[in-house]
Amino acid sequence: MKRIALLGMPNTGKSTLFNRISGASARVGNWPGITVDLMSAKILIGGHIADLIDLPGIYDLHGFSEDEQVVRHFLANNAVDLVIILLNSSQIDRQLSLVLQIKKLNIQAVLALNMADEAKQSGITIDTDNLASALAMPVLQISAKYGDGLPKALQAAAQIINQNQLPTDPQLISRKLQADHQIEREMDTLIQKYVQIPTTLTDNTTDKIDRILLHKWFGLPLFFVAMFLFFQFIFSVGKPLQDLLAWAFRILRSDVLNSLFANSPAWFSGLMLDGVYNGLATVAAFVPIIVLFFLVMSMVEDSGYLSRAAFLMDALMAKMGLDGRGFVMMLMGFGCNVPALMGTRIMRSRPMRLLTMLVIPLSLCSARLQVFIFIIAALFTAQQAPIILFALYVTSFFTMFLTALLFQGQYKNSEPFLLELPPYRFPTPRQIVLRGWQEVKHFLIRASKFIIIGVVLVWALTNFPSDVPPASAGTIAGQIGLLFAPVLDPIGINTQLAIALIFGFVAKEIVIGALAVIYGLQGEALMAQMASQIDWVQAMSFMLFTLIYTPCLSTIATLKNESKSSGFMWLSIAWSLSLAWVVSFVFYQGARALGF
Amino acid sequence: MRPLSQLNIAQPAIISAIEADESLFNRLSALGFRVGKTIRIIRRANFNGPLQVRLGTTDVILRHTDAARIQVNLNEH
Numbered sequence: 094m095k096r097i098a099l100l101g102m103p104n105t106g107k108s109t110l111f112n113r114i115s116g117a118s119a120r121v122g123n124w125p126g127i128t129v130d131l132m133s134a135k136i137l138i139g140g141h142i143a144d145l146i147d148l149p150g151i152y153d154l155h156g157f158s159e160d161e162q163v164v165r166h167f168l169a170n171n172a173v174d175l176v177i178i179l180l181n182s183s184q185i186d187r188q189l190s191l192v193l194q195i196k197k198l199n200i201q202a203v204l205a206l207n208m209a210d211e212a213k214q215s216g217i218t219i220d221t222d223n224l225a226s227a228l229a230m231p232v233l234q235i236s237a238k239y240g241d242g243l244p245k246a247l248q249a250a251a252q253i254i255n256q257n258q259l260p261t262d263p264q265l266i267s268r269k270l271q272a273d274h275q276i277e278r279e280m281d282t283l284i285q286k287y288v289q290i291p292t293t294l295t296d297n298t299t300d301k302i303d304r305i306l307l308h309k310w311f312g313l314p315l316f317f318v319a320m321f322l323f324f325q326f327i328f329s330v331g332k333p334l335q336d337l338l339a340w341a342f343r344i345l346r347s348d349v350l351n352s353l354f355a356n357s358p359a360w361f362s363g364l365m366l367d368g369v370y371n372g373l374a375t376v377a378a379f380v381p382i383i384v385l386f387f388l389v390m391s392m393v394e395d396s397g398y399l400s401r402a403a404f405l406m407d408a409l410m411a412k413m414g415l416d417g418r419g420f421v422m423m424l425m426g427f428g429c430n431v432p433a434l435m436g437t438r439i440m441r442s443r444p445m446r447l448l449t450m451l452v453i454p455l456s457l458c459s460a461r462l463q464v465f466i467f468i469i470a471a472l473f474t475a476q477q478a479p480i481i482l483f484a485l486y487v488t489s490f491f492t493m494f495l496t497a498l499l500f501q502g503q504y505k506n507s508e509p510f511l512l513e514l515p516p517y518r519f520p521t522p523r524q525i526v527l528r529g530w531q532e533v534k535h536f537l538i539r540a541s542k543f544i545i546i547g548v549v550l551v552w553a554l555t556n557f558p559s560d561v562p563p564a565s566a567g568t569i570a571g572q573i574g575l576l577f578a579p580v581l582d583p584i585g586i587n588t589q590l591a592i593a594l595i596f597g598f599v600a601k602e603i604v605i606g607a608l609a610v611i612y613g614l615q616g617e618a619l620m621a622q623m624a625s626q627i628d629w630v631q632a633m634s635f636m637l638f639t640l641i642y643t644p645c646l647s648t649i650a651t652l653k654n655e656s657k658s659s660g661f662m663w664l665s666i667a668w669s670l671s672l673a674w675v676v677s678f679v680f681y682q683g684a685r686a687l688g689f
Numbered sequence: 690m691r692p693l694s695q696l697n698i699a700q701p702a703i704i705s706a707i708e709a710d711e712s713l714f715n716r717l718s719a720l721g722f723r724v725g726k727t728i729r730i731i732r733r734a735n736f737n738g739p740l741q742v743r744l745g746t747t748d749v750i751l752r753h754t755d756a757a758r759i760q761v762n763l764n765e766h
Binding site for chain 2: 152153183185186187217303307309400403404405407408409411417468473509510511512514515540655
């Protein structure tokens with residue numbers, strides 16, 4: 094099998110090109126010599142099946158960022174038959190260095206010049222034919238976004254593949270990668286000869302938009318309005334879809350599955366229906382919101398606005414050891430912590446990425462919001478409700494800032510905040526859908542695995558031993574609740590609430606359901622029962638604990654996956670648990686001391 | 690000669706020296722920061738936030754402290 098690597102600088106449309114060539118067949122894979130996962134896809138090219146690998150976007154083969162090292166290690170450990178290099182035509186004056194670096198390594202290459210339309214608007218003309226002969230490789234103008242010129246580029250690639258030359262020798266590449274300095278000079282000569290660049294850019298649409306969006310005083314308010322609309326859109330469109338799906342799953346169970354399992358042993362139908370099916374349905378009902386979230390996210394990300402948000406918020410974030418991009422991720426966490434954690438991938442410095450990942454699980458996600466709305470409705474008046482909810486959001490921000498301030502010493506990042514500001518671009522629907530789908534697929538695979546294991550465990554805990562009523566004090570869960578009593582009593586959390594907290598460890602969506610099982614009641618009746626058993630101070634303490642302690646197993650799994658460190662995962666769990674306890678303790682004991 | 694961070698907005702200047710450690714130097718040069726290149730500040734963020742600078746066709750944002758490591762000469766003509 095042939096192997097083709099796709100290489101380019103950040104913001105050149107490389108992922109767009111990869112998705113366009115591979116369709117939706119891409120998968121994540123491990124490669125020798127590197128620790129991160131790379132996307133790859135099998136494609137048919139020139140009568141051969143080839144593996145197309147999407148290498149991370151880099152500025153320089155010889156740089157020292159994580160991504161640059163990944164690319165070097167990949168080339169020094171894996172033989173490749175061809176490299177497709179993608180450059181942004183309007184930045185060819187500096188991006189050409191990457192081509193020359195690949196050429197120095199004697200790797201077969203095809204050069205694709207993307208965004209020819211943007212370059213044309215800026216008055217840049219490129220003599221591709223002569224550039225091709227000077228570089229001794231095919232040079233083709235393409236549009237990754239619309240697919241123009243792509244067939245020709247693939248044809249050129251196929252021709253090289255069909256020559257059946259020997260693939261690269263990784264050992265030789267590894268030796269060659271160690272030295273070369275002439276590239277800069279060669280680059281300047283080539284640019285001077287074959288590329289004409291006007292002194293000032295003629296297209297200044299981006300400048301005009303920036304004058305408003307990056308305005309000294311209006312920039313930040315506009316950013317918050319944009320963020321508010323972003324969440325408003327996701328939840329106003331997603332929530333009805335979620336309710337619809339949840340309803341469909343309920344019908345499926347009551348009309349079909351219940352009778353299907355009617356003749357199987359009670360423990361088996363309990364495990365399958367109350368355990369596996371309920372767990373899967375809970376995750377599946379969240380799919381519409383996740384899909385929408387990723388669609389909007391990938392649109393915002395590809396538009397170039399996130400770099401602007403980072404510019405606006407950086408001054409404040411710098412005081413907490415984070416940078417502008419960290420703030421964007423914190424906001425995303427209000428939707429769902431999982432994609433926000435995955436979003437930290439855009440950070441190059443590992444310490445900063447870890448600090449951001451430590452902060453994100455504290456943001457009040459939509460699942461926790463659900464719990465709060467239920468409890469607030471049960472214990473507070475309609476006038477008090479918005480104030481309580483607002484207080485919880487403020488607490489969420491407060492704990493995030495506190496965590497960053499306390500831990501910034503441990504995660505000192507040596508890397509300067511240096512970010513390219515790409516021109517505004519509007520991604521095509523195809524681009525948005527393909528990108529969104531990749532993320533959704535990964536989320537589903539990971540989440541479903543965890544939820545199944547989690548719910549089976551929870552079901553077992555509340556159903557054994559089987560001679561006592563489910564979820565009663567006699568069950569294992571009840572025993573655990575009693576075991577935790579010495580720790581949870583001082584913060585006003587009784588045994589019933591404690592069991593709900595254990596359920597909440599799996600996913601916050603289960604908390605309300607758990608309370609329903611524990612009290613054996615639903616809806617209004619459950620609210621009335623709870624109001625008679627706990628007072629508002631206990632309820633508030635319970636909500637504070639729910640807000641701050643570990644959000645859900647999916648978040649933990651993502652934390653471990655993204656940090657590639659179990660130690661970090663445990664630190665995050667331990668920190669959020671102790672912070673939750675301390676905050677609840679101070680609140681509960683304080684309120685009691687004041688006579689409430 | 691003066692640090693890039695002290696340049697006025699929109700005032701063109703030529704990079705005369707980059708006084709950065711290896712990793713910052715590499716990242717700067719990958720983004721197009723080289724001695725002899727023309728550079729100017731497009732805007733500054735409030736509260737001593739980052740600067741937006743333009744080099745040729747590329748816009749970059751960087752913090753004050755990093756911009757202070759880049760020395761520039763005013764464009765006389």
